[in-house]
Amino acid sequence: MTQEIRIKDAKDHVNEEVRIGAWLTDKRSSGKIAFLQLRDGSAFFQGVVLKNKVSEEVFQTAKEMRQETSMWLTGEIHEDSRSHFGYEIEVHDIEVVGESEDYPITPKEHGIEFLLDHRHLWLRSKRQFAIQQIRNEMVRATYEFFNKEGFIKMDPPILTGSAPEGTTELFETDYFDQKAYLSQSGQLYAEAGAMAYGKVFTFGPVFRAEKSKTRRHLTEFWMIEPEMAFTHQAESLKVQENYIAFLVQSVLDNCAYELKLIDRDPEILKRYTKTPYPQIRYDKAIEMLQEGGFDTKWGDDLGSPEETYLSEQFEQPVFVLNYPKAIKPFYMLPEEGRDDTYVCADLLAPEGYGEIIGGSERETDYDKLKAAIEAKGLDLSEYEWYLDLRKYGSVPHSGFGLGFERAITWICHLDHLRESIPFPRMINRLKP
Ligand code: 4AD
Ligand code: MG
Numbered sequence: 001m002t003q004e005i006r007i008k009d010a011k012d013h014v015n016e017e018v019r020i021g022a023w024l025t026d027k028r029s030s031g032k033i034a035f036l037q038l039r040d041g042s043a044f045f046q047g048v049v050l051k052n053k054v055s056e057e058v059f060q061t062a063k064e065m066r067q068e069t070s071m072w073l074t075g076e077i078h079e080d081s082r083s084h085f086g087y088e089i090e091v092h093d094i095e096v097v098g099e100s101e102d103y104p105i106t107p108k109e110h111g112i113e114f115l116l117d118h119r120h121l122w123l124r125s126k127r128q129f130a131i132q133q134i135r136n137e138m139v140r141a142t143y144e145f146f147n148k149e150g151f152i153k154m155d156p157p158i159l160t161g162s163a164p165e166g167t168t169e170l171f172e173t174d175y176f177d178q179k180a181y182l183s184q185s186g187q188l189y190a191e192a193g194a195m196a197y198g199k200v201f202t203f204g205p206v207f208r209a210e211k212s213k214t215r216r217h218l219t220e221f222w223m224i225e226p227e228m229a230f231t232h233q234a235e236s237l238k239v240q241e242n243y244i245a246f247l248v249q250s251v252l253d254n255c256a257y258e259l260k261l262i263d264r265d266p267e268i269l270k271r272y273t274k275t276p277y278p279q280i281r282y283d284k285a286i287e288m289l290q291e292g293g294f295d296t297k298w299g300d301d302l303g304s305p306e307e308t309y310l311s312e313q314f315e316q317p318v319f320v321l322n323y324p325k326a327i328k329p330f331y332m333l334p335e336e337g338r339d340d341t342y343v344c345a346d347l348l349a350p351e352g353y354g355e356i357i358g359g360s361e362r363e364t365d366y367d368k369l370k371a372a373i374e375a376k377g378l379d380l381s382e383y384e385w386y387l388d389l390r391k392y393g394s395v396p397h398s399g400f401g402l403g404f405e406r407a408i409t410w411i412c413h414l415d416h417l418r419e420s421i422p423f424p425r426m427i428n429r430l431k432p
Contacts, residue, residue: 002074008042010087013077020089021097022047023124024069026107027062034062036091038073043257044126046080046088047073054092061094068100068124084260119423120432130258131419134251135408137258139203141250142224145243146201151226154193154200156186158207162382164188165329169208171219182207185401188331188386190227191362194397195389201226203404213427214304215416216354218405220425227399233333233343233361236398237319240347240357241275243402244317248272251411264413271315272350279319282341285310301327302346307354317356319345330372332360345400353410359400366390 026037036047049062072095080088171182186202193200202225210217289296322341332342344360363369408420418424
């Protein structure tokens with residue numbers, strides 16, 4: 001029996017006869033030879049069909065097959081030093097499994113809206129393949145990192161009654177005879193987890209009814225939210241930079257082929273594996289922006305252009321520390337000696353990518369936290385359980401949230417978050 005393999009394992013089968021289930025992405029042929037561009041979901045490579053080595057029927061099939069036809073192939077693996085991949089298959093037999101006619105995504109250029117309308121098919125193309133493989137490596141590395149650091153994964157609910165990040169961006173839904181919101185952050189539940197298990201992380205979808213149409217916003221995205229008991233902000237910043245450096249190193253170690261497919265220079269990524277990352281205060285950031293010609297004032301939130309500018313001033317990701325209270329959520333710990341700032345930080349990714357992490361030390365005092373909730377005009381009855389965490393053995397604790405698609409977009413050097421997630425949800429897109 002011929003061994004069935006996946007294309008990525010071709011290197012272990014040089015000069016062997018193998019069988020592969022694959023799809024055709026492109027082809028060209030002349031009278032005596034046909035070149036089939038093939039993919040099987042694990043990699044892309046070329047099949048060579050020589051007229052004088054196969055039956056007339058097989059050669060005819062190879063010449064007539066159309067884009068995205070699926071097939072079983074048998075043939076012999078050879079080295080191919082001219083390709084990215086390094087191997088090809090000399091095809092001996094082809095058994096068509098599913099025909100394909102008029103595949104909408106052809107090798108020519110297509111507009112972005114057309115591609116997004118055909119996202120269910122677009123996912124098959126080389127660049128999208130590479131991005132999703134890198135995403136998968138980052139999922140794997142996330143679990144590895146937090147497991148090795150002694151965190152347990154905890155899954156917060158998605159249907160909730162509370163609004164940790166402010167009430168303007170909530171998706172509301174009927175929940176029997178009451179209202180529920182789709183979770184915009186698992187943080188408050190992660191805090192309960194930290195008090196129960198010391199170190200926890202969440203990793204799941206969150207929802208924000210963002211009206212903004214920027215390249216940095218999705219309405220459904222994935223967040224990783226670690227939360228640590230007995231931990232001050234300085235230690236949390238260390239975890240953050242070690243985690244980001246670990247993600248980048250994992251992609252460098254395990255996705256060399258995919259980085260090549262999307263033309264991402266590994267030498268640039270290597271810079272980000274060195275820690276510590278630089279830190280500046282928000283106060284300083286405002287000065288830098290003003291020197292750079294922005295008319296930003298102390299107290300303003302930093303928008304995409306401001307974050308882009310700041311992140312371009314550094315070779316590495318940069319922490320911006322201690323923002324004004326007025327532009328951050330209620331649960332943060334006020335900074336000692338200042339009455340207008342919190343102990344918090346955003347991590348801005350380099351190359352102009354802007355905020356990828358938001359985090360802080362949390363308020364631990366029952367009365368102060370209660371007052372902060374009231375000051376934001378939030379419904380106290382939704383936060384009674386959260387306030388309980390400050391009643392029974394409250395401890396200093398800190399945590400953060402990494403926007404997973406923002407991190408992928410930066411690591412892959414994409415223009416827009418929409419390519420970092422299999423099926424993006426945006427203000428004007430709910431399909432496919
Ligand atoms: O800064 P945010 O709003 O922080 C929180 O939700 C905290 N509860 C996190 C915590 O301390 N546990 O969101 C965290 C990150 C941002 O830094 C950004 O990377 C990403 O989530 N993010 C988005 N990503 C895609 N689309 C959006 N609309 C996003 N909004 C935030
Ligand atoms: Mg933020």
